[in-house]
Amino acid sequence: MNIVVLGVIFFVLIQFAVGLWASRKPKNETDFLLAGRRLNPSLAVFTIFATWFGAETCIGAASSIYENGLSGGTADPFGFSLCLLFMGFVFARPLWKRKFITFADLFKQRYSVRIEKLVVIILVPASMLWAAAQIRAFGQILSSLSGLQVEYAITIAASVVIIYTMLGGLLAVAVTDVIQAGFLIVGLVLLGIFVFASGDPNASLASVDAARFSFVSEDSTLLQKFEAWSIPIFGSVLTQELITRVLACRSAEEARSSTLKGGTLYLLVGLIPVYLGLVGLNLMPDLADSEQLLPELAKTYLPTVLYILFAGALVSAILSTVDSALLASSSLISHNIVVPLSKRNHEVSERQKVLFARIGIVILGGLAYYIALHAKGVYDLVVTASAFGSAGVFVVGTFGLFTRFGGEITAGLTLVSAATIWILGEFVFGWATPFFISLLTGFGVYIVAALIERHFSGPAKGFQTA
Secondary structure (H helix, E strand, O other), X not given: OOHHHHHHHHHHHHHHHHHHHHHXXXXXXXXXXXXXXXXOHHHHHHHHHHHHOOHHHHHHHHHHHHHHHHHHOHHHHHHHHHHHHHHHHHHHHHHHHHOOOOOHHHHHHHOOHHHHHHHHHHHHHHHHHHHHHHHHHHHHHHHHHHOOOHHHHHHHHHHHHHHHXXXXXHHHHHHHHHHHHHHHHHHHHHHHHHHHOOOOHHHOHHHOOHHHHOOOOOOOOHHHHHHHHHHHHHOOOOOHHHHHHHHHEOOHHHHHHHHHHHHHHHHHHHHHHHHHHHHHHHXXXXXXXXXXXXXXXXXXXXXXXXXXXXXXXXXXXXXXXXHHHHHHHHHHHHHHHHHHHHHOOOOOOHHHXXXXXXXXXXXXXXXXXXXXXXXXXXXXXXXXXXXXXXXXXXXXXXXXXXXXXXXXXXXXXXXXXXXXXXXXXXXXXXXXXXXXXXXXXXXXHHHHXXXXXXXXXXXXXXXXXX
């Protein structure tokens, strides 16, 4: 076992230590899932940054840009940065003021219990795909460092993150995020500097083919351009992972400002993998697996000590993103499905609620592991996670949060129709813009159904502020 692997193991052990420390802190469900709603601005900014800034930026975006230029990296970091800014400017304050525990609580409060359950069914698979992307990226890094086959490395990665996530709640995640984000930022900055200052003419952006700077491929249509930008923005803004951080802040204003700062930091740091992906094709033109670009660049250009720091920080950041995804999906199932079902038979204690969430993490982590083993790549997983059923959730969630227009029937028809259209377009008919079509379908169905529903139920439900 080489010194680099030992260094990565050290970083992982830190995660376990924090998880063990935090496992004794939660006294109730709110403590475990929302850190008791006590996140200060510093913790909030870094946990928002670290949660979003994971494998899809460090590994997936650099890999996709390596293969396709900027047209392959539209979503990350540019689209996801806009997603965070969108959350801060539009959704953060009103969401925080509702005092939800999970995002599905909005649909229960605004529409009905049935819509709440339907939203959970739609949101959880997306979180599973997101977690699988991070696990796969962790496996890629571990494989590059240790020489293990990717399948074995993914197995080890999944085991680590499942156990770690089960131990600690959001407080553990937030505390480690500050450390992880700091190391990651330093590691990426150092890698960028060492590559740029290497003296290799291929490390200059001037050496990059001009066509690789285009954000869209030459044969893409206007609708395809909108599709590429709309998935990370509209498809990811109303996700449990992000909303959890908003709800955990101490005030509505802190939720807003922390999200805006986190989005700005995300864009600035995300430009480094963009640069490395652009010049990477010239520096390492014969990579068998483009997802190995960042680890291989770090191995080539960084001194051993800094390489250990970079590898450890990258692994830590991925761990942070995985635990966030698993915690988000488990919270939806435990809080919105398991606990209400259990209450029908007996009173559920706060300790039991935390236990349900932890059991959910183990089960869902196993599913994410299976997906990671059989996925084509990190970037594909992230884009699919962002688009899966999210168009309908965005439409219904937006109308539900800001208006009293539309009721249970309208919400149900919109969620089902938008998700069905996307699935058919993506997997059956092979449409070029399945998310855009599902988004338009969602808006159209919601407005028409709401008008019909209002006609039969009376004039009480118009366009009123919620």
